[in-house]
Amino acid sequence: MSEFILSQLIGTIKPLNKESVEAADRHLNSLTKPPGSLGRLEAIARQMAGITGELAADLSKRAIIVMAADHGVCAEGVSAFPAEVTGQMVLNFLSGGAAVNVLARLAGAQVSCVDIGVNAQLEHPLLISRKVRSGTANMTQGPAMSREEALRAIAAGSRLVDELASAGYRMFGTGEMGIGNTTASAALCAVLAGMELDAAVGRGTGIDEDKRRHKVDVVRRAIAINKPDRADPLDVLAKVGGLEIAGLVGVILGAAANRCPVLIDGFISSAAALVAARLAPQALPYMLGSHLSDEQAHSGLLESIGIQPMIHLDMRLGEGTGVVLSFHFVDAAIAVMREMATFESAGISRE
Numbered sequence: 001m002s003e004f005i006l007s008q009l010i011g012t013i014k015p016l017n018k019e020s021v022e023a024a025d026r027h028l029n030s031l032t033k034p035p036g037s038l039g040r041l042e043a044i045a046r047q048m049a050g051i052t053g054e055l056a057a058d059l060s061k062r063a064i065i066v067m068a069a070d071h072g073v074c075a076e077g078v079s080a081f082p083a084e085v086t087g088q089m090v091l092n093f094l095s096g097g098a099a100v101n102v103l104a105r106l107a108g109a110q111v112s113c114v115d116i117g118v119n120a121q122l123e124h125p126l127l128i129s130r131k132v133r134s135g136t137a138n139m140t141q142g143p144a145m146s147r148e149e150a151l152r153a154i155a156a157g158s159r160l161v162d163e164l165a166s167a168g169y170r171m172f173g174t175g176e177m178g179i180g181n182t183t184a185s186a187a188l189c190a191v192l193a194g195m196e197l198d199a200a201v202g203r204g205t206g207i208d209e210d211k212r213r214h215k216v217d218v219v220r221r222a223i224a225i226n227k228p229d230r231a232d233p234l235d236v237l238a239k240v241g242g243l244e245i246a247g248l249v250g251v252i253l254g255a256a257a258n259r260c261p262v263l264i265d266g267f268i269s270s271a272a273a274l275v276a277a278r279l280a281p282q283a284l285p286y287m288l289g290s291h292l293s294d295e296q297a298h299s300g301l302l303e304s305i306g307i308q309p310m311i312h313l314d315m316r317l318g319e320g321t322g323v324v325l326s327f328h329f330v331d332a333a334i335a336v337m338r339e340m341a342t343f344e345s346a347g348i349s350r351e
Contacts, residue, residue: 001151001158003151006151006154006279010283013253013257013282013283016047016051016285017050017052018050020049021050023055024049027055028042028045028337031342038336044310044329047285049337051260051285051286052260052261053259059330062108062171063109064111064172064174064320064324065160065172065251065320066112066114066320067116067175067176067178067245068087068176069086069242070135071179071184072144073218076138078180078204079183079207080205080206083119083179085179086177089177093113093319096111099317103324103325106324107325109327111175114128114130115127115130116156117135117242130160130247132149133149133243139184141225144238144240145238149246153244154253157246157250158257161250161254165254165258171261171263172255173262173326174251178244179205181245182295184242184271186200186202187200187219187222187240188241189297191228192278193301198216199300200297203296227239228240233278241275244268246275248268248272249279252272252273261288263288263323263327265318265319265321266291266315266318269318270289270293274304277305287307288307289302289309290311291312291313291315291326293316
């Protein structure tokens with residue numbers, strides 16, 4: 001993907017269908033309930049109508065896209081787990097044994113697992129191979145990846161959405177796997193959201209406070225040596241981001257370009273959403289926050305993006321687990337639009 005093609009992709013993202021939003025609002029106000037009494041479900045229903053152009057679209061064919069990649073910054077000792085866990089967990093996803101698989105089955109969602117930068121040669125009939133390179137470089141020594149590699153990863157994500165949309169998928173969710181990716185996400189937060197480093201850097205895989213302070217220093221060094229340009233989100237992504245984060249940027253932009261809702265998972269997925277929103281503010285109305293992660297910077301990150309989480313269950317696993325749980329709330333909003341009686345059809349007086 002060239003920057004020109006990225007610009008073309010962004011240019012295809014259109015505003016929500018205003019007429020459909022207004023029609024949804026009228027329909028919601030005609031249902032047998034006090035106006036606004038279903039709270040966020042009504043907001044979701046209006047958003048779905050604006051995205052799809054339908055009052056109650058069939059979004060039952062949905063996919064959670066799990067992007068997987070390794071991070072060179074793991075050499076700095078920022079995680080409680082060794083880097084090889086990334087590849088091992090990818091095989092767990094592919095065999096259907098991870099938390100996201102269990103919850104996706106419950107939600108009727110396909111899990112599409114993508115090797116976009118795992119530092120191992122993985123083989124499995126269900127693996128989607130889109131490897132840009134075998135992990136990023138150590139960002140404390142220089143850029144995590146080149147600008148071209150970041151663009152290629154974005155392209156991989158957007159093209160996968162195109163393929164799935166052509167196969168009838170109409171709702172997407174972001175998931176990820178990559179030991180060290182909370183470090184990259186914290187760096188993105190610090191630069192693009194202007195967050196203080198101590199607030200941006202959390203415990204990730206469960207490191208203790210001494211290791212967290214070390215992680216803060218690692219992020220500080222990475223930003224100092226790379227000097228990412230806050231006004232250029234692609235520069236920031238390439239210098240201190242990750243391949244799976246870049247892939248998810250492509251998923252988000254691709255979903256918006258295909259007029260499909262995209263649910264954003266936890267801290268790492270939200271870092272991708274931050275980059276996507278800075279690159280293409282018009283993509284924001286296509287995003288829905290799924291859950292509030294227990295990772296300390298997530299609340300501030302969501303606020304910086306401008307999306308709200310649906311649920312808060314003290315989760316911080318990633319993988320897309322918050323997304324697949326939140327698919328049920330989208331289903332509930334659409335079911336209300338499709339099945340609930342109106343005052344007129346039920347013969348109920350409004351006043």
